[in-house]
Structures are given as structure tokens and as C-alpha cells.
Amino acid sequence: MTRWAMVADLRRCVGCQTCTASCRQANATPPGVQWRRVLDMEVGEYPAVKRVFVPVGCMHCEDPPCMHVCPSTATKKRADGIVTIDYDLCIGCSYCAVACPYQARYKTDRASFAYGKPTAAEAQGFDPKRLAVATKCTFCVERIDAGMAKGLTPGVDPEATPACVNACIAQALSFGDSDDPHSNVSQLLTENQTFRMHEELGTGPGFHYIWDKKEEA
Amino acid sequence: MKDNFGPKPWHQSNWDFRAALNFIFGGAGAGLLVVAAFSGLAGDALRAEIVLGMALIGAGLISVWFEIGRPLRAINVGFNPFTSWMTRESFAAGAVFALGLSAAWLGNPALAQAAALAALVFAYCQGRMLRAAKGIPAWRVPALAWLNFTTALTEGAGLFVALATLFDTPARGVLAYFSLALIARGLAWSIYRGNVVKSAARPALAALERAGKILIQFGTIAPLALLLVGLFAAEIARIAVLLAGVAALATGWQFKFVLITRAAYNQGFALPHLPVRGTR
Numbered sequence: 392m393t394r395w396a397m398v399a400d401l402r403r404c405v406g407c408q409t410c411t412a413s414c415r416q417a418n419a420t421p422p423g424v425q426w427r428r429v430l431d432m433e434v435g436e437y438p439a440v441k442r443v444f445v446p447v448g449c450m451h452c453e454d455p456p457c458m459h460v461c462p463s464t465a466t467k468k469r470a471d472g473i474v475t476i477d478y479d480l481c482i483g484c485s486y487c488a489v490a491c492p493y494q495a496r497y498k499t500d501r502a503s504f505a506y507g508k509p510t511a512a513e514a515q516g517f518d519p520k521r522l523a524v525a526t527k528c529t530f531c532v533e534r535i536d537a538g539m540a541k542g543l544t545p546g547v548d549p550e551a552t553p554a555c556v557n558a559c560i561a562q563a564l565s566f567g568d569s570d571d572p573h574s575n576v577s578q579l580l581t582e583n584q585t586f587r588m589h590e591e592l593g594t595g596p597g598f599h600y601i602w603d604k605k606e607e608a
Numbered sequence: 609m610k611d612n613f614g615p616k617p618w619h620q621s622n623w624d625f626r627a628a629l630n631f632i633f634g635g636a637g638a639g640l641l642v643v644a645a646f647s648g649l650a651g652d653a654l655r656a657e658i659v660l661g662m663a664l665i666g667a668g669l670i671s672v673w674f675e676i677g678r679p680l681r682a683i684n685v686g687f688n689p690f691t692s693w694m695t696r697e698s699f700a701a702g703a704v705f706a707l708g709l710s711a712a713w714l715g716n717p718a719l720a721q722a723a724a725l726a727a728l729v730f731a732y733c734q735g736r737m738l739r740a741a742k743g744i745p746a747w748r749v750p751a752l753a754w755l756n757f758t759t760a761l762t763e764g765a766g767l768f769v770a771l772a773t774l775f776d777t778p779a780r781g782v783l784a785y786f787s788l789a790l791i792a793r794g795l796a797w798s799i800y801r802g803n804v805v806k807s808a809a810r811p812a813l814a815a816l817e818r819a820g821k822i823l824i825q826f827g828t829i830a831p832l833a834l835l836l837v838g839l840f841a842a843e844i845a846r847i848a849v850l851l852a853g854v855a856a857l858a859t860g861w862q863f864k865f866v867l868i869t870r871a872a873y874n875q876g877f878a879l880p881h882l883p884v885r886g887t888r
Contacts, residue, residue, distance in 0.1 A: 401883035430615060430877060443882055456742040462694035463684035482684050483677020485622035486694055489741040492875040498622070498677055523677030586880050592742055603884040 403563035406444030413558030419516020453595025457487035481524035617876035628868035637664025639764015645724035770853030827859025
């Protein structure tokens with residue numbers, strides 16, 4: 392089986408937001424909608440203050456609460472773990488948004504553009520189907536599917552890899568098949584200490600955070 | 609306990625007062641159908657109560673219909689009965705309307721009781737809907753389903769006895785049921801409160817605490833006291849019961865309004881570990 396997963400190395404992320412910008416460009420999301428965003432946290436008190444940058448978005452959960460609550464079956468999970476939304480089925484009730492513990496879902500009722508009128512890129516990417524329905528990170532599923540159809544490997548070949556991962560200047564984001572023990576993400580998960588956000592809720596996120604290397608035996 | 613790092617939870621902005629009205633009107637309407645169907649009413653009185661109960665449920669559903677992004681696709685709400693409590697709620701509402709309209713048309717008490725059973729399912733589904741919202745700690749507490757259910761019964765009973773006092777003093781059996789519902793709601797609140805403190809954010813707890821205090825003082829103790837007064841002072845019994853009913857209804861509504869629009873703080877983000885950079 393394949394289980395697409397993302398790994399964010401918190402030691403490497405510098406909070407440059409390039410992943411956010413690249414996601415917005417690739418997916419033509421409107422202003423205020425960031426399928427991939429980076430939290431900028433300040434922890435501690437002077438003089439022991441730390442800054443931590445945490446990429447967040449849809450965690451493509453193993454057991455997605457958004458899918459269970461969706462009354463229209465618009466939200467589905469593919470066999471490879473990617474959680475999708477069928478914009479033609481979604482009624483925009485936002486039940487998925489309150490069920491998601493990761494604040495990953497957005498609903499935009501009206502078309503909006505960065506400078507009022509759409510730029511050429513915004514006009515090209517604008518999709519009226521996405522208005523008044525739930526939207527979220529798709530792991531750039533179209534790129535994955537198109538790339539795999541060409542025999543490429545997601546996470547290795549940029550053409551088959553999510554835009555945010557390609558754009559990351561610090562190689563803090565990695566993408567791959569966590570069910571394949573030889574994949575890049577499996578290696579990272581084996582070699583490092585990781586956690587998943589809100590693990591206690593039992594959602595089984597497909598997004599892992601590296602915080603330290605593994606202790607040497 | 610391990611420290612967690614991350615931004616504080618903030619209030620969800622997806623469901624507003626329109627969603628709250630679905631729980632407010634839906635619960636009271638369902639509760640009213642239940643008490644009306646099993647109170648021994650018949651004829652036009654039964655018809656009127658059934659129609660009012662359905663009107664309340666309908667008002668709640670119309671209110672939430674104004675909130676959804678694609679109202680013309682509302683029929684899609686029925687596509688996921690396998691896991692979605694919203695779909696199940698819609699099915700239960702359909703059953704309430706089908707049976708309730710038949711009961712009102714035919715004036716048949718048995719059909720009214722069947723509609724009341726569907727209304728019970730509807731009220732239960734509403735509680736489970738909230739419980740399934742994993743992103744909102746104040747909602748996902750299992751005890752909330754029972755609090756929502758008992759407040760629906762209490763609000764319905766409160767509305768029923770308040771309306772009944774316009775014509776006569778309600779029957780002892782109905783008042784006993786109302787008293788039991790009040791006590792059950794008070795207990796459900798205390799169980800919910802004991803559980804929600806473990807997970808909800810501080811501002812959510814503050815809002816719930818205020819609403820809960822009103823629910824207990826003005827929505828439980830005061831109505832029970834008024835019912836007792838009515839029991840022993842026949843001359844003011846009707847006004848006492850009327851006030852008790854209104855208090856039970858109003859406090860239940862204010863609690864649900866607060867629950868949806870003031871206490872619905874999200875999970876926030878939390879890091880169990882901070883990144884270790886550089887040398888250790």
C-alpha cells in the first residue's frame with residue numbers, strides 16, 4: 392500500500408513562508424486562504440526566548456473527522472491516504488471545519504482577489520466551483536497523479552511533488568510514501584524523533600514533525 | 609504533565625447564530641412534540657401543539673439553511689447516513705414532519721406518538737452532531753449529547769406548561785414530567801461541567817460557567833421552586849407554572865446560544881516538543 396505523508400523538520404524551517412506563497416500560486420487560493428501556512432511561535436520569556444516555525448495545513452488524517460461528519464460525502468479519503476473534497480457535492484455547511492482539529496479548512500463565499508481585479512494568474516486559476524464550499528490542502532493531488540502517470544516518484548521528482556515541498560528553501564518539508572521503508576520520509580522518520588499534532592485525538596495525521604535526532608544507543 | 613507549546617485556541621467562525629438557532633428551535637420543538645404526544649391531549653389542542661413543534665424544528669432548519677454556502681444543494685445533506693449525524697438529523701426531521709403532518713391531519717394520537725419518537729431521535733442526533741465536532745473541545749465532550757438531549761426535553765416541557773397555563777393549570781402528570789426533566793438537565797449540566805473542564809480553553813470555560821450558572825439558578829432551582837409554590841398555593845399556581853416554564857425554556861436557549869457562539873473555541877495548535885537546534 393501507499394500512504395502519502397509529509398514531514399516537516401522544525402529544526403530546519405526558517406519561517407520564510409515560501410511554501411505558503413508557492414501553495415497559493417499553485418492552487419490559486421484567494422487572499423486569506425492559506426492551505427499551507429507557517430505558524431510563527433515565540434516561546435519562553437526573555438532572555439530564554441525561542442522562535443519556532445511550524446508548517447500546518449490539512450494533515451490528511453488516517454481517520455479524518457471531517458470525512459465522518461460530512462453529510463454530503465463530499466469529503467473522502469483515497470486509498471493512498473489523501474483526503475479530498477468533491478466541490479460539486481459539498482453544500483458548504485462547514486461541519487467539516489468545526490470537526491477538524493487542525494483549522495485546515497476554509498470557506499470563501501465570494502470571489503476575491505489580491506488587488507480587486509484578478510491578475511492574469513488569478514484569472515487563470517480561478518475556479519467558481521470552489522466558492523461557498525469547503526476547501527483545503529490537497530497535497531497537490533493533481534501533480535501527484537499526473538506525475539505518477541508519467542512514472543515519476545512523488546517526493547523525489549519535483550513534477551510529482553506538492554508545490555510547498557518543491558519551494559522549501561531549507562528542505563524542511565519532505566513528501567513521500569510512509570508505507571515504503573525505503574522512501575525519503577520513512578528514512579527521516581526512522582532517523583529522527585518526531586511527533587504528530589494532537590496525537591491524543593486519534594485522528595492519525597499524515598503530517599509528521601521532526602524535533603530532534605534519535606538518541607544514539 | 610508535559611508542557612505543550614503553541615498559539616492559544618481562538619473562537620471558531622464557521623457556525624454563527626444561525627447554526628445556534630437550529631439547536632435552539634430544534635430542541636424546543638422536539639421536546640414539545642414529545643410532551644404533547646404523551647400528555648393525553650387530543651383533537652385541536654393536540655394538532656396545535658404538533659404544528660407548533662414542527663414549526664419550531666422547521667424554523668431551526670431554515671435558519672441553518674441560510675448559513676450553508678450552497679443552499680440549492682441542500683438535498684445532498686442526506687448522502688451520508690453511515691457516519692454523519694447531520695444526515696441522520698435530517699432523516700429524523702423528515703420522519704418528524706411526515707408523521708407529524710399525518711398526525712395533525714388525521715388527529716391521530718398514535719401517529720403523534722410516533723412523531724414524538726422521531727423527535728426524540730432528532731434531539732439525540734443534534735447532541736451527537738456536536739459531539740462529533742472534534743475540533744471544538746467544548747462540544748466533543750460525550751456528556752454534551754445528554755445535556756443537549758435533556759435540555760431539549762426540558763425546553764419542550766417548559767413551553768408546553770407555559771402554553772397550558774393560558775387555558776388552565778397543567779395536569780399533575782405533566783408537571784411531574786417537567787420537574788423530572790428539570791432535574792435531569794441539572795444533573796446533565798453538572799456531569800458535562802465536570803468533563804469539559806479537562807479539555808476546553810479558559811475563555812470557553814468562562815462562558816460556559818456563566819451560562820451554566822444561569823441554567824442552574826434560573827433554569828433549574830427557580831422553576832422547581834415555582835412549581836412547589838404552585839403546588840401549595842392554588843391561587844397563584846398558574847402564574848407560577850407559567851414563569852417556571854418560561855424560565856426553563858429561556859435558560860435552555862441562552863445556554864445553547866452561548867455554547868455555539870461563545871464557547872466554541874477551537875483546539876489551537878500544540879507542540880509537545882520544541883525543535884532542538886545546534887549542539888546539545
